[in-house]
Amino acid sequence: MPLQDTIESSQTFLRTLAAQAATFLPNLLVAVLVMVIGFFIAGRLAALVGRAFGLSRIDETVRGPLVAMVRYVVIVMALIIALGQIGVQMTSLLAVLGAAGLAVGLALQGTLTNIAAGIMLLWLRPFRVGDYIETQNFAGRVHEIGLFTCHLETFDGLFVFAPNSTLWNVWMRNHSRAASRLLAWQITVPRQVPFEAAHEALISAWPQSAGEEQLSEPVAFLDQLTADTQVIVFRGVVKEGATTEAQRRTAQAIRRIFVERFGADGEPRAIQRIVPGDSDPSRYLGADDAPEANRTLVNERPDAPSQSVVTAP
Template sequence: MPIQDTLASSQTFFRTLAAQAAAFLPNLLAAILILAIGFFLARWLASLVSRAFGATGHTDETVRGPLIAIVRYLVIVLTLLVALTQLGVQMTSLLAVLGAAGLAIGLALQGTLTNIAAGIMLLWLRPFRVGDYIETQTFAGSVREIGLFVCHLETFDGLFVFAPNSTLWNVWMRNHSRAPSRLLAWSITLPREVDLAGARAALTQAWSREDEGRSQLAEPEAFLDQLTADAQVIVFRGRVQEGSTTRAQRWTAQTIRETLVERLGAAAEPRAIQRIVPGDADPSRYLGSGDAPVAGRPARQEGDTAPSS
């Protein structure tokens, strides 16, 4: 009798299990189908949004990547919720579990959440855009993509840089592409016997002509910076439009040498030509009187009209 009772109980258990499996199997297949359709729909919508952004031509490249990622993740989350509902999971219990799990995951992934917050601030304040060349304490490169978690950069020699957003938000940064123009300066050491006025005129006049083969400097200016017993140091500077800085840095020193020798003779051969960057505390870095700060007057913002001197 005990053996017969055990067999009967086992048969009842397996019949019940088979009946429950038969009832649950359609829901499981439906949930799997929903997941497959949802993931396919997420990829398709992300691709559609990407093509739409590319077709309009009016969307900033900086926000394109994050918006596409938000669309994809939103569809995936909705798909998971619908699939779990299909399996019989109650939404109230599911939200409670998700809340507890979210708290635990948030504590475990504080760095990831920090990157998301930093990514949102980067997209909101936009200290740089896609295509800008930026420099931080550890690396420098051109921005190729700005995401919710990381930014992709490319160094000048073609290396790929995977930078978490928090490493870009919490440090100082130089954006070499933000300003429409940049001040470049060169220190030129000449023999003492070279005519100072002639050297200054030769330099400023050479860059006043419209010559496409010459590195273009706006507002060229040359002045005497130092004078020693056997040499004189001239600072030559001007503003270069964004996009022409590389050409100016490569060819201006050679053009300075050729101009001085051509205009003033072999005696004007420079002893040294060195590119310099005036310090923030050096008042000579201001090209005009309207650029220099004055006590009691706010600094002139970009786009303001300079006061007449």
């Protein structure tokens, strides 16, 4: 009878399904267990490798990507073992992954661009963890360099999540790279103030001795002359790390010097910082947050002369 045949076929199908389930479910449970153990081992091993790198001399810049690579390798190995447990043939899987990888690669060109940019950033190291950098879009201190993104913090405490390609394909200023930096001010003083006396006052105000404000090699020269005023450019070299404090205090010191030497009539009519300009974000940093060049420069010459330092008043 057709109904009887249908019932028997259904019973046969259910028995076959139950037999296959009895064989497949244990393998599936083992595969799930392998993945759980794999994720657990990956997390523990990544933490262990991170602590080991912290005790070693490995640069902090490459620690994050190396730890991430260790974690991903363990997860991929666990995935391969799990797929083998449920009967997936690795040769067929690799063929499928190859075709899928091509499709995913075409669809995720931006992501692959970020990976390539991250590799180049780690290889060439235009900046490192802890450096204060500036691009055409933002400026901040680098906290982490990853394979996909970099994490930065701006001077006012904002978190910046920057894809690597946005840092690799644009111009960049590294405020922590050089050991010293040139600062310059444009001082507008009355015409009746003798230039020689103003020049001597500016130069002698920074004696050749070390101190908190490390302004060295002071230079002053006449830049412009009008009927009522004269514009003097005063500049000096500052050790990186003291740049912010020097920017904040030097203008005050110049004003005090002129008032003490030439009286109220000799007070500067304008003091303008020209190097670095007002758009330089490093002037917002606190004294304790200023970038410090505490590493050997990549392009430093072996015979580069050392910078002498002086104290600003």
